[in-house]
Amino acid sequence: MKESEDILKTESQHFIEQTIEKDISEGKNGGRIHTRFPPEPNGYLHIGHAKAICLDFGMAQKYGGMCNLRFDDTNPTKEDVEYVDAIKEDINWLGFTWEEREYYASDYFGRLFDFAVVLIKRGLAYVDDQRAETISEQKGTTTQPGVLSPYRGRSIEENLTLFYRMNEGEFAEGSRVLRAKIDMASPNMHMRDPIIYRILYTPHHRTGTTWKVYPMYDFAHGQSDYFEGITHSLCTLEFEVHRPLYDWFVDQLMDSDYRPRQIEFNRLNLTYTVMSKRKLLELVKDGVVRGWDDPRMPTLCGLRRRGYTPESIRRFVELIGYTKVEAINDVSLLEYAIREDMNKRAPRVFGVLNPLKVIITNYPEEATEEVELVNNPEDETHGTRMVPFGRELYIEQEDFMENPPHKFFRLAPGQEVRLKGAYIVRCESFKKNENGEITEIYCTYDPETRSGGAQADRKVKGTLHWVSAVHCLDAEVRLYDRLFIDEDPSGHKDIDPREYLNPGSLTVLTGCKVEPSLGNASALDKFQFQRLGYFCVDYDSRPGRLVFNRTVSLKDTWAKVNKEEK
RNA sequence: UGUCCCGUGGUGUAAUUGGCAACACGUCUGAUUCUGGAUCAGAAAAGUCUAGGUUCGAGCCCUAGCGGGACAACCA
Numbered sequence: 047m048k049e050s051e052d053i054l055k056t057e058s059q060h061f062i063e064q065t066i067e068k069d070i071s072e073g074k075n076g077g078r079i080h081t082r083f084p085p086e087p088n089g090y091l092h093i094g095h096a097k098a099i100c101l102d103f104g105m106a107q108k109y110g111g112m113c114n115l116r117f118d119d120t121n122p123t124k125e126d127v128e129y130v131d132a133i134k135e136d137i138n139w140l141g142f143t144w145e146e147r148e149y150y151a152s153d154y155f156g157r158l159f160d161f162a163v164v165l166i167k168r169g170l171a172y173v174d175d176q177r178a179e180t181i182s183e184q185k186g187t188t189t190q191p192g193v194l195s196p197y198r199g200r201s202i203e204e205n206l207t208l209f210y211r212m213n214e215g216e217f218a219e220g221s222r223v224l225r226a227k228i229d230m231a232s233p234n235m236h237m238r239d240p241i242i243y244r245i246l247y248t249p250h251h252r253t254g255t256t257w258k259v260y261p262m263y264d265f266a267h268g269q270s271d272y273f274e275g276i277t278h279s280l281c282t283l284e285f286e287v288h289r290p291l292y293d294w295f296v297d298q299l300m301d302s303d304y305r306p307r308q309i310e311f312n313r314l315n316l317t318y319t320v321m322s323k324r325k326l327l328e329l330v331k332d333g334v335v336r337g338w339d340d341p342r343m344p345t346l347c348g349l350r351r352r353g354y355t356p357e358s359i360r361r362f363v364e365l366i367g368y369t370k371v372e373a374i375n376d377v378s379l380l381e382y383a384i385r386e387d388m389n390k391r392a393p394r395v396f397g398v399l400n401p402l403k404v405i406i407t408n409y410p411e412e413a414t415e416e417v418e419l420v421n422n423p424e425d426e427t428h429g430t431r432m433v434p435f436g437r438e439l440y441i442e443q444e445d446f447m448e449n450p451p452h453k454f455f456r457l458a459p460g461q462e463v464r465l466k467g468a469y470i471v472r473c474e475s476f477k478k479n480e481n482g483e484i485t486e487i488y489c490t491y492d493p494e495t496r497s498g499g500a501q502a503d504r505k506v507k508g509t510l511h512w513v514s515a516v517h518c519l520d521a522e523v524r525l526y527d528r529l530f531i532d533e534d535p536s537g538h539k540d541i542d543p544r545e546y547l548n549p550g551s552l553t554v555l556t557g558c559k560v561e562p563s564l565g566n567a568s569a570l571d572k573f574q575f576q577r578l579g580y581f582c583v584d585y586d587s588r589p590g591r592l593v594f595n596r597t598v599s600l601k602d603t604w605a606k607v608n609k610e611e612k
Numbered sequence: 613u614g615u616c617c618c619g620u621g622g623u624g625u626a627a628u629u630g631g632c633a634a635c636a637c638g639u640c641u642g643a644u645u646c647u648g649g650a651u652c653a654g655a656a657a658a659g660u661c662u663a664g665g666u667u668c669g670a671g672c673c674c675u676a677g678c679g680g681g682a683c684a685a686c687c688a
Contacts, residue, residue, distance in 0.1 A: 060626095188683070234615060236684095260686095285682095285688090286683090365637075367626090373625090375624060511647075
């Protein structure tokens with residue numbers, strides 16, 4: 047019954063899928079689907095871009111189309127090749143490919159220039175000699191129409207000559223621009239004779255000094271879509287008001303039934319972080335974080351270093367969906383996505399973050415043995431491993447209390463716990479130093495309770511992780527917390543998000559102890575430190591000097607109970 | 613005193629296009645467990661921003677409000 051219901055239940059589609067399917071059914075563009083992902087190479091990609099990437103490439107995949115990678119490199123003053131390579135690496139890492147279709151808006155500078163000439167010849171573009179401030183003033187306001195530029199009536203010949211001369215380097219930057227002649231009274235500010243070409247002498251990272259004039263975004267994007275045969279140009283909501291202009295240029299360009307259309311969706315916002323490239327750049331420049339790939343950054347390289355997998359990011363994007371509602375998504379959903387992924391895949395290991403020495407007084411002095419531990423209880427195929435056990439061990443400081451509260455299931459004087467995979471031990475006594483800090487715990491073990499042994503089924507409340515003191519490896523562990531203490535740090539007018547920085551966003555722990563099997567782990571290897579969370583080997587890690595990043599903690603209901611009782 | 617976009621449990625989304633408001637996360641129970649994790653079973657939680665209208669029937673269509681956002685870069 048339930049199964050048939052599931053089958054009958056039509057899979058729900060978001061509004062972009064619905065639009066695309068409608069276009070297909072109406073036979074638009076011959077039923078062809080072609081999208082593009084168009085980053086500007088002026089910074090690193092962040093998880094907001096991942097949302098766009100999943101859509102652009104995802105729609106192409108789903109509807110048997112193609113997705114181009116196109117660098118929107120129309121502003122040489124802000125762009126650099128450094129970013130081109132990083133962007134490509136991140137897209138590939140996420141699991142998408144543009145095959146051989148790697149394009150640049152700068153590839154179209156010639157065609158764009160020719161198109162501008164066509165517009166001039168049709169009387170639809172003119173050279174304006176006024177300064178930026180004057181043009182801006184004449185634009186009017188959102189409630190008042192603009193005034194016409196005194197240069198608006200120039201002859202076609204004069205416009206043509208001036209535009210060519212602009213590109214020959216005869217005029218200073220800022221002295222002249224080319225504008226489309228549309229409507230200075232339009233309620234849409236973008237239609238009030240938008241600037242389409244400006245003079246720039248900064249060399250371009252790909253075209254060098256070939257060009258002295260560069261097209262503006264609005265004069266490059268739709269046209270590039272058109273040149274590439276893009277059918278669905280998906281972008282974020284803030285470009286909604288640009289759409290009439292996009293369409294206006296396409297109208298001038300069209301010479302067949304083919305036409306690209308722009309569809310806008312909501313940008314990704316995450317709680318407790320900032321997402322704009324500018325603000326992220328400030329964090330890097332100010333040294334608030336260690337770089338673009340700092341594990342606290344929402345950049346893809348940062349998330350990668352933190353231990354996030356491409357699968358978890360794609361899953362998160364799938365969970366939040368695409369709408370036109372401006373929402374702020376909870377980071378805890380992103381954390382859910384990585385936990386869900388790692389739970390199935392990450393090998394379980396023992397790591398002790400804040401070690402406390404335990405001595406098993408009735409265990410033979412020099413003896414050592416190996417116990418067998420399951421690598422992943424969620425997946426038998428991961429097998430088992432042998433972990434050394436001995437008389438002296440380390441457990442977590444948190445796992446012992448001299449005066450335990452009610453319902454504390456761990457070690458305390460007279461209380462019993464299981465050391466996972468090994469024996470049940472009872473705390474008999476402990477030692478304190480002159481500061482009153484507990485330095486050593488003395489336990490006895492019950493040899494019959496070894497896992498798999500005669501008394502193994504004896505029930506105790508708690509199970510602890512541990513490492514053997516003589517065998518374990520030292521490690522540094524970096525714990526991360528949210529970068530900001532405010533849910534929406536950039537959502538307050540006139541307040542700099544940096545006012546809300548979390549001073550405790552990074553905690554570096556040294557002298558942590560991990561089991562010996564971790565000795566040859568390499569960068570980005572991922573593990574579950576049992577009872578603690580998911581951890582990932584950092585790029586800084588070296589044999590003999592291991593460094594781990596905590597990706598995310600395990601859900602900790604004990605911590606919650608504790609907090610509530612406080 | 614403009615134009616455009618958007619208002620559905622705490623959060624994010626869905627509702628077969630006008631037919632009993634569903635799913636996920638989170639929360640709370642209980643079972644189970646050699647991870648206080650995971651897993652399994654169950655529960656609470658919105659009557660769809662407001663007021664009208666059309667209709668047998670409105671989250672969906674219409675009107676008017678209210679609230680939020682985008683737009684006046686030689687940025688993208």
